[in-house]
Amino acid sequence: MGVCGQDDWVDVPPLDEFSLDNSANSVHGRRNRLLRIDRENRRFSEIEQIFKKGWRHRKKDRPQIQCIFKVLWPESMLESYLAYRHQIVRAKDMRGNEQLLFHGTDRACLLGETRNNVLLCSLQKCSLCSILRTSFDVRRCGSKNAFKRFGHGIYTTSCSSKADDYVSNLSNDAGLRVMLVSRVVVGKPYKRYRNAVDLIGPPMGYHSIAGEIGWDLNYDETVTYHNDTIRPAYLVVYGHKEESPVTVKEFISSMFKTPLAS
Numbered sequence: 373m374g375v376c377g378q379d380d381w382v383d384v385p386p387l388d389e390f391s392l393d394n395s396a397n398s399v400h401g402r403r404n405r406l407l408r409i410d411r412e413n414r415r416f417s418e419i420e421q422i423f424k425k426g427w428r429h430r431k432k433d434r435p436q437i438q439c440i441f442k443v444l445w446p447e448s449m450l451e452s453y454l455a456y457r458h459q460i461v462r463a464k465d466m467r468g469n470e471q472l473l474f475h476g477t478d479r480a481c482l483l484g485e486t487r488n489n490v491l492l493c494s495l496q497k498c499s500l501c502s503i504l505r506t507s508f509d510v511r512r513c514g515s516k517n518a519f520k521r522f523g524h525g526i527y528t529t530s531c532s533s534k535a536d537d538y539v540s541n542l543s544n545d546a547g548l549r550v551m552l553v554s555r556v557v558v559g560k561p562y563k564r565y566r567n568a569v570d571l572i573g574p575p576m577g578y579h580s581i582a583g584e585i586g587w588d589l590n591y592d593e594t595v596t597y598h599n600d601t602i603r604p605a606y607l608v609v610y611g612h613k614e615e616s617p618v619t620v621k622e623f624i625s626s627m628f629k630t631p632l633a634s
């Protein structure tokens with residue numbers, strides 16, 4: 373009986389943190405793709421910190437984060453993203469420059485509104501659920517906003533208060549707001565200070581466009597032009613919950629746990 377040499381080992385990469393197949397996420401089924409993160413979790417503080425730091429509009433009150441969900445993906449959806457990142461890492465001898473960036477979009481349903489609202493809807497107008505189901509699609513990006521500063525690409529930003537400008541609740545029952553935090557393979561960004569609305573990609577040797585603050589921009593933005601450059605990673609639920617005023621009758625009723633006669 374021979375002894376296995378080191379060459380016989382097959383190098384199997386560990387499953388991605390966001391994979392549904394990762395045993396760390398095993399409590400979740402394929403319909404429920406959102407995993408709520410506890411406030412005590414280190415990841416919660418990290419996301420909260422970049423959200424707070426990114427809230428740079430002085431005239432907009434910084435909202436409270438109510439909840440953060442991690443977005444889980446079927447392995448097949450992560451493979452192409454990780455393959456792209458790997459390609460950049462190898463090509464440029466760098467770590468792919470993966471960043472967590474914000475994106476605001478339309479929500480027609482009440483996803484994330486409470487900790488139990490975690491199933492993606494199938495409403496056609498719900499861009500949020502569409503993105504969470506199949507990730508970003510360059511062909512559909514920017515269809516809402518006719519003006520595309522850096523051409524036809526996928527727009528993200530480190531400025532949460534800027535992404536907030538694009539967050540829109542289409543349901544009147546929505547009380548909170550939700551924003552996507554995505555993993556973006558920024559690679560080597562090409563810095564631009566002026567608009568370039570006809571762009572369909574970065575120049576040779578670059579992987580993204582970084583819209584720099586200056587001439588035409590007040591807040592930074594990152595644009596990539598390929599679907600596999602990005603995957604949503606977290607959903608931040610924020611805003612101020614409206615407390616319904618508790619009447620004296622309800623208060624007494626709750627104390628004694630008995631309904632009061634009217």
Ligand SMILES: [Zn+2]
Binds near residue numbers: 483493494502
């Ligand atoms: Zn939805």
